[in-house]
Amino acid sequence: MSKRTRDETDEMEAGPSSAVASPSPAPSGLSNGEVALLKVPQKRFYRQRAHANVFIDHELDYPKRPEEMDWATHYPQYFTSTSSDDTPTSSKQVEWADVGCGFGGLLMALAPMFPDTLMLGMxxxxxxxxxxxxxxxxxxxxxxxxxxxxxEHQSGGFQNVSVIRANSMKHMPNFFKKGQLSKMFFLFPDPHFKNRKHKARIITTALIAEYAYVLRPGGILYTVTDVKDLHEWMAHHLRAHPLFTPIPNEDLVDDPILKAARTATEEGRKVERNKGDKWVACFTRKEDPED
Structure with a gap:
């Protein structure tokens, strides 16, 4: 394990987490069998730096290979431990990944729209x-x-959505098998304006190869940003890759997924409040070339 970085030490000062509701032991004032009501979190209690160094070795948990990932803790209604080795099994698998999901706006918008699709924020x-x-x-x-x-019931009850702390630039193939994903989202990523920082951008030639590996043929990769230079960078690198082909924006004008990608995130809403521009580029994963 690597040493904890200063950024991580600062982040550990974040506010209380109530992510897991356990009926036992019961909190003060509750009898056994009762579960404390969880409060909707407030961002002011979750301090964080705007950026994280993706090249250092954060203390992250990730499986050696996708088959070893325990999804039961993330999607308890879909995964149960029934096999002989007590490995959580399910006929479903994660299909959509929001890379750099931020505060989860896209996930919460899409979850009730597509209740039968498992989606993960990274x-x-x-x-x-x-x-x-x-x-x-x-x-x-x-x-x-x-x-x-x-x-007020929302279809699926948000059981189809979860989040994981991960460095997507390093460990994407640790979580997903070849061709597992049908949609990937890269929304308002860090622009890394300085030339010497461009290697840290989430879309680079080397990383696109990994995204092509986990994205199935016919799958769609969505990019949205309010930085024109970054938009041109991402579009250029994706067009240059032999396994991706651009989708004309007019072909997605009625796509509710793209609409959510443009408007549901915190950054997207901030750009709208400031009357800024949004730049969109979407690409389809091509079929693998024949041997």
Whole structure:
């Protein structure tokens, strides 16, 4: 294990997490069998730096290979431990990945729209991941406690969405098998304006090869940014890769997923408030070339 970085030490000062509601032992004032109500998290209690160094060895947990990943802790309604070696099994698998998901706006918008699709947010910042974890837990509990006839029920009850702290630039193939994903999102990523920082951009030639590995043929990679230079950089690198082909923006004008990608994130809403521009580039994963 690597030494904890100063950034991580600072992030550990983030506010309380209520991500896991356990009926035992019962908190003060509750009897056994009762579960404390989870509060919707407030961002002011989750301090974090705006950026994280993706090249240092953060103390991260990740499987050696996708088959060893325990998804039951993330999607308990879909994964159960039934096999002989007590490995969580399911007929479903994660299909959508929001890389650098931030505070989870896209995940929370898409979850009830596509309740049968498992989607995962990947975020490297500790306290931001903690916030999204708590947000999902509180929302799931609130949905489960609604009366059966309530009009506030959301399809799926947000059981199909989760988040994990991960360095996507290093460990993407540790979580996903070849061709597992059908959609990947790169929304308002860090622009890394300085030339010497361009190697830290989330879209580079080497990284695109990994994204092509986990994205199935016919899958879509979405990019949205408010920085024109970064938009041109991402589009240029993706066009240059032999396994991606651009999708004309007019072909996605009625796509509810792209609409959410443009407007549901915190950064997207901030750009709208400031009346800024958003630049979109979407690409389809081509079929693998024949041997």
């Amino acid at each position: 975020e490297i910042r500790m306290s931001v991941t903690k916030y999204v974890t708590d947000r999902i837990a509180a929302t799931r509990q609130a949905q489960s406690l609604l009366p059966a006839d309530s009009t």
